[in-house]
Amino acid sequence: MTTTPDMTTTGWTVLRVLRDRAAGPCLAAVVISGFGTSALWLACGVWVKDLTGSDGLAALCLLAMWAPAPAGPLLGALADRLCRKPLLVGANLLLAAVLPALLAVGSPGRIWLLYAVLFLYGATGVVADAAQSALVASTVGPALLGDFNGLRTAATEGMKLLAPLAGAGLYAAYGGACVALLDAVTFALAAILYALLRVREDRPVRPARSWRERTGEGARRLWTGTSLRPLVLAGGAAMLCAGLNGALVYAVVDALGHAPAYAGVLYAVQGAGSVVAGLVSGAGLRLLGGRRFAVFGIALTAVGVAVRAVPSDPVALGGSAAIGVGLPCVLIAAFTAVQRETPGELVGRVSATAHTLVFVPNVVGLAAGAGLVEVVDRRLLLVLLGLGLLVTAGWLAQRPASAERTAARSPSDANPA
Numbered sequence: 001m002t003t004t005p006d007m008t009t010t011g012w013t014v015l016r017v018l019r020d021r022a023a024g025p026c027l028a029a030v031v032i033s034g035f036g037t038s039a040l041w042l043a044c045g046v047w048v049k050d051l052t053g054s055d056g057l058a059a060l061c062l063l064a065m066w067a068p069a070p071a072g073p074l075l076g077a078l079a080d081r082l083c084r085k086p087l088l089v090g091a092n093l094l095l096a097a098v099l100p101a102l103l104a105v106g107s108p109g110r111i112w113l114l115y116a117v118l119f120l121y122g123a124t125g126v127v128a129d130a131a132q133s134a135l136v137a138s139t140v141g142p143a144l145l146g147d148f149n150g151l152r153t154a155a156t157e158g159m160k161l162l163a164p165l166a167g168a169g170l171y172a173a174y175g176g177a178c179v180a181l182l183d184a185v186t187f188a189l190a191a192i193l194y195a196l197l198r199v200r201e202d203r204p205v206r207p208a209r210s211w212r213e214r215t216g217e218g219a220r221r222l223w224t225g226t227s228l229r230p231l232v233l234a235g236g237a238a239m240l241c242a243g244l245n246g247a248l249v250y251a252v253v254d255a256l257g258h259a260p261a262y263a264g265v266l267y268a269v270q271g272a273g274s275v276v277a278g279l280v281s282g283a284g285l286r287l288l289g290g291r292r293f294a295v296f297g298i299a300l301t302a303v304g305v306a307v308r309a310v311p312s313d314p315v316a317l318g319g320s321a322a323i324g325v326g327l328p329c330v331l332i333a334a335f336t337a338v339q340r341e342t343p344g345e346l347v348g349r350v351s352a353t354a355h356t357l358v359f360v361p362n363v364v365g366l367a368a369g370a371g372l373v374e375v376v377d378r379r380l381l382l383v384l385l386g387l388g389l390l391v392t393a394g395w396l397a398q399r400p401a402s403a404e405r406t407a408a409r410s411p412s413d414a415n416p417a
Contacts (some may be wrong), residue, residue: 014367017147022139023200026132029190030152036158036186039167040179046375047176052108064115066363068123069356073219076352079130080345083201091128092191099184103177134347137339139199146336147282153328154278161271218349228341231294231334236359238298238330242384243365245305251378266320273324281332290333296328298393309379372407
């Protein structure tokens with residue numbers, strides 16, 4: 001008979017993750033570099049807007065950072081070709097060295113330099129995410145992977161609540177160059193943390209196949225994985241709907257009768273919900289298994305999206321909280337499954353491919369939603385999105401069950417009696 005994870009067990013597991021020789025420093029590096037990234041993300045758009053007066057050019061900052069994402073399967077191959085610890089150190093040092101170049105951005109004619117740095121930022125981030133996923137998968141026990149990914153989500157979302165305010169204040173006081181220097185410092189500190197990791201890695205064997213063949217091998221592994229493919233596809237569908245929903249946020253705010261700045265309140269509530277989801281995800285995965293945990297999250301997100309059609313402040317805030325709690329569930333379930341079920345030599349490629357399939361639809365949804373909101377009533381769109389998410393949850397729930405719940409439990413969670 002098994003025992004249900006309680007708050008004491010969850011708290012002890014979190015402590016074990018933080019004390020783990022690889023997971024603890026990795027989480028610290030994510031928190032530090034994530035603070036700088038979130039601060040710069042907001043500052044760059046404001047910086048370009050101030051220099052050019054163009055909303056379109058300001059929006060291109062986000063596009064420049066996301067542009068390398070479709071090349072995830074190709075870039076992820078680096079994480080399987082090189083030792084992961086030195087790769088993480090090098091990636092963070094590269095960004096620490098490149099970001100000061102933004103000090104030269106002082107006129108509209110230098111905006112191209114900002115876009116170039118952001119593009120490199122995005123490409124390096126794809127490689128670093130794949131390398132970290134592979135390093136953690138090889139050093140953290142399978143029973144702790146869900147807790148690690150949940151804490152990583154909580155840390156990332158927590159930074160999104162704090163860092164943009166700090167970045168905006170720093171930008172207002174000292175300008176965009178100062179924010180870029182802050183981000184460079186955070187990457188330098190992250191590089192030091194990765195360098196201090198006490199892990200032993202075997203040097204990767206020199207591959208006999210071409211880069212293209214090795215890239216395809218990661219995609220084939222993901223596609224033929226009977227338990228991985230449904231989770232990743234469901235994650236991509238959920239993020240597509242989330243992107244469409246995100247494009248409607250200002251229409252929702254307008255229907256509530258508030259100024260556009262009220263969107264910040266909705267995002268803050270959603271971010272707080274994501275922090276909560278990250279903290280309890282380890283226990284949720286052990287209790288429900290990855291598939292059911294993801295189904296729960298998608299269904300909760302569906303409710304949160306659909307109720308936004310109701311022009312009521314309490315309902316809108318409740319919907320934001322539901323989205324914040326629900327959406328991370330499918331992401332954590334999918335990426336934890338990738339780490340658990342992929343051979344070590346393929347984790348980088350499979351992880352990067354999964355990131356591409358999950359997060360690129362979010363960008364597509366944002367772009368599509370920006371056009372649809374001008375021609376279709378927001379209430380109809382929100383209800384249709386909620387139904388689409390419920391269909392996704394139902395489809396995922398019908399997939400064949402697996403033994404993932406047993407694999408997700410640590411020995412301390414089971415009672416042999």
